[in-house]
Amino acid sequence: MTDTEAMEWGLPEDVAAVREALIAWYEADHREFPWRRTDDPYEILVSEVMSQQTQLERVVTAWEDFLERWPTTADLADADRADVVGFWTDHSLGYNNRAKYLHEAAQQVETEYDGSFPETPDELQELMGVGPYTANAVASFAFNAGDAVVDTNVKRVCYRAFDIPDDDGAFEEAASDLMPDGRSRVWNNAIMELGGIACGQTPRCDEARCPWRAWCSAYETGDFTAPDVPTQPSFDGSRRQFRGRVIATLREYDELELDTLGHRIRVDYTPEGQHGREWLTGLLADLADDGLVAVEERDGGTVARLQR
Template sequence: MTDRLPELPADADPDAVRRALVSWYEADHREFPWRRTEDPYRILVSEVMSQQTQLSRVEGAYADFLDRWPDVDALAAADRGDVVAFWSDHSLGYNNRAKYLHEAAGQVVEEYDGTFPESPGELQELMGVGPYTANAVASFAFNDGDAVVDTNVKRVLHRAFGVPDDDAAFEGAAAFLMPEGDSRVWNNAVMELGGVACGGTPRCDESGCPWRRWCHAYETGDFTAPDVPEQPSFEGSRRQFRGRVVRTLGEFDELTLDELGPRVRVDYGGDAGEEWLRGLVEDLADDGLVEPTERDGDVFVRLRR
């Protein structure tokens, strides 16, 4: 924890810094459906979908998902294969997320009588819910979270107040800034600032950034940001072909490797032949997503039900 930010002027009032951001956010911000609810189930769905996925793509998938499984009971009762197939059909990335979301819904129903736990610590007991997601759900559903620290928040804190590129420093600075008992509006506001005003290319004046008067980067023109690992290209990646396997199996009860391969990639064969496909299937089986069975000298594969 810190009692001041490195580049915050000594005579600056931290409360004025806080008020400026909240006022800016409340006056005008992007409208997303998950910002219009305090339902922890819907917020969890949005958080899991948003991991490394563009929000514009998430919006349509989010609406379709809730049309099909509108509450935690409906998702818990769903067939896991259907949930995974939905995930793949909507290009939401890593299908494990669908599996874990389905299992988390089952935990809420079976272990918590259908009522979500409220604290970040308790929420982390749910399958696939890490510290960031737990804190986001606690903040946006129950107003009971800690300060969120994601890539956007790190960039803002580093540029505006000279917070060093160190996780502990970022967490301390974020905690110092967040008004006590206001995690819902604060975390939305600071992430909005990073997403709208302080992106890779800053839009300080165009967005009316509320922290310009205190911002070290705005004063000096040095908009350096912490290094963030780039997401590997999806096109042609192992992730893409894993998704195709799941999507293809969603259309059939069962396929042999020979039947599955050409449906997954048009250039199936050679280095991208049976050995390569077996590796994909084994990975998916280890993740509990598919079931390979050997019969009559062939390997048959189906979605795990």
Template sequence: MSEADESVGADDHLPEDVEAVRAALVEWYEADHREFPWRRTDDPYEIHVSEVMSQQTQLSRVVTAWEAFLERWPTTADLAAADRADVVGFWSDHSLGYNNRAKYLHEAAGQIESEYGGEFPREPDELAELMGVGPYTANAVASFAFDNGDAVVDTNVKRVLYRAFDVPDDDATFERVAADLMPEGESRVWNNAIMELGGVACEKTPECDGESCPWREWCHAYETGDFTAPDVPTQPAFEGSRRQFRGRIVRTLGEHDELPLDVLGPRIRVDYAPDGEYGREWLRGLLSDLADDGLVRVEERDDETVARLQ
């Protein structure tokens, strides 16, 4: 047994035959998994776009948007040269949520071109220097583009580890167990495989037998019948949310050079009333959020407030 395997075996939350656990998961994944187009590429730009789009968005909706985005801006050079309003407008039109992600993606493309000579950095720490790229996205790009990442720990992975190996609901412990479990130098296949397990077999309502979960013989939840999982914050409802109306503002302003508040208001909400609950003050609040994100400019002119895209 290697030093790495001795280290893994020492973790109280993992079974002794870790190599069998690893092999079972990889074999299960490679035999059959969901086909997403970004799983068929190792282009870091294409993977970066997929990761940003996939944040709190159903993957089935991401596929069409991802393909259309890359057809329009196939390289970082193309995206960096694009008008930011066009990128934000695309994002809003495809209901990808939180338009500042589009702004950050556009700015990150500019960084790649101006600071890195058009080449993505390979290390997670360097990738995290890109605009809007946090530790999770940096590690995902390093893993899937360069096979050079650490163990990914997202909601699905936490659920799997909690159920399979009785790992307590503690972020530091999840990180440690996930790192100990991942085979060294195989972040691409491993992170895809364990996220797939959480996405199809170990969902909130598990499908252990239906999806032939490869970890049933080691799984604490399968043995005990206790399929509870860590409490995970749910995404707020989109319909009627401030996020929805911010998206409508961006789309509407994308169709016009600029609009006064009382012209913009009725275009995004049928019950807009200047002095009502959903009136000027409500609209100013939404515009203020968008201005803070660098997406919208608000100007006062001749006793009239006018909004336009940045």
């Protein structure tokens, strides 16, 4: 990029304000998962491994049961492999390979680390089943000694808010620049909460009082596409979907004027826009051909109703 070109993406000038806004938002209110109330690396590891494959509500019970049965790495290391795998199956936790890894990792901590967890991401990665992501999560949440977490939530937030391009290196760099030094515990919790609560696949900016609205590119432009959000359904699929909505809407309202119907069936309807009158007229014409809908011109307007 030359210096005459405008910077199309990057973090805001006032990164400090961006950081403070997010942390304040997180601390004011967030979901209370039990593993957010501990800094025991073993308990954190168990929660991370479980979370990789299961939705969080189910994880809560499993996590509590697991730690009740094997409260420490020493307990887990002494357990029979079959019992650990059996627990995994009984709690529908999916791939029981992970139970095996967890058991193995506990034995590693006991035999190779004398019963006390390593504290840096690099050392944590030595544990079986612990890759870059999990190592960083444990370092952050247990020891506040991690780097910026980069998962799909973080990517989505960075992509939307700051137009970071869909590239792993760029995401790493942006996430890292964003995180305040030495605050990985609260920061990684906060940015993942943002991606889960305010900036999910379907954004809830205002409802969740997103702290980044003032800086967010997507909030400004209305373009909330993201790398992990399924791109527009295929033309046929989406057309079928909208045909269904037209029918359902007309069943409810008897008859509707063209633009009113348009707004009822899609939020991005604008009469003159991409999916406007022209698009809707074509859709209605098809439905009329199929004998499902009647379209009438009435004193300058167009009205649609179900075919009687």
